[in-house]
Amino acid sequence: MADESPYTRKFRKELMAGLSSLVLLAVLARAGREMYGYEIAKAVKAEGEGGLIFKQGAIYPVLRSLHALGLLESRVEASAFGPPRRYYSITDEGRRALSDWQGAWHDMREFVDDALAAQMSLRGPTLESRA
């Protein structure tokens, strides 16, 4: 993680900016119940082979914006002692968005994979030198 270059960090961040919404909708749709932030953070598998893919803290602003867009519902459960928890659950609109976005993601992935494959055949194994 520490040896990652600033460009790579920026690139990851930009990738995650859109995709984290998709991931969070998917997690909440699969759970089929309301979950609170910490629970969601634990449910999202945030680590990949290259280490931490994104910071757990980044999911909270995404949850709030999804809520503001009407894709999630939220409810705060106050407790007399201990911080109140904000529970999120997916709305019908959120489910529709999820299936649309899944389609968009598959198209995008195919497109990117194709582009990378073409690149690979042009440049040969130099791309591997990064890993």
Add this chain to the structure above:
Amino acid sequence: MKTDRPPDTVRAYLDALRNALKGSSPGLISDALADAEEHLQGEIASNPDKREAEILASVIETYGTPQEIAEEYKSMETAIAGPFPKPEPKPERHHGFFSVIGDARAYGALMYMLLSLATGVFYFAWAVTGLGLTAGFAILIIGIPFALLFIGSVRILGHVEGRIVEGLLGVRMPRRLPAQTAADERIWSRIVDALADIRTWSSLLYLLLMLPLGVTYFVIAVVGIAVPFALIGGSLASLVSGHSYVQISDVPWLEHIFHTAPGLAFAILVGGALVFIVLHVAKGIGWFHGRLAEILLVRL
């Protein structure tokens, strides 16, 4: 994160996050702080055997540094229109002396000043009674739960006052009760936590301060409303009926004013000017008290 020592307590983390978010909208800041506090306390609750500093060190790796989190919230706010409560549109600044007559803020402040006598007396009585009983019960078995109850009540009163201040003085205050310590902490550590929390003490100070402040505000408001209207109403009545209702035997020039038509007209003008001055004063007091409430009631 490279210049500062990484925060090793939840409070330090939240402070660092608040600092990193400086300049963002208050709604965004309170959302970000609430999310971070919820997460950090969740992390602490699920690792009861670890020390707070240890947990924070690992949390900064997984959750993100305050700076990174601040970035996330800021970019999220700019990326998606409307996800966070937007700062209220700034009302056009009226700087004219007379435009205060149409300024809702001035009337709100005047209302607050009238109300503050009642609330001030109540807060003061509550705080003093609570403190006294807590001290008295301290040697009994019910001392600890009572202290806890009292501290809770101070926070709730602080919150209620915050709502009043926001409604009448237009200062944004927290929309929900302040979060407290993790739910599964023992009762004793809750008390220690609450005692170590500067907010508990500053809220208590606020409740006590509200008595003298409330009395002062109330007197200013009542005098400020009564004097101009007495001047205007009394002088008008004198002009219309031709009788003078004011007897000031020791001050001839003042007596003169209330016995001649030009003098009475002048008194009406003075009364009218006083209405504006009082509204300005009320606005000023409202501003001052809003700051005070912000400092003492909102978590520092």
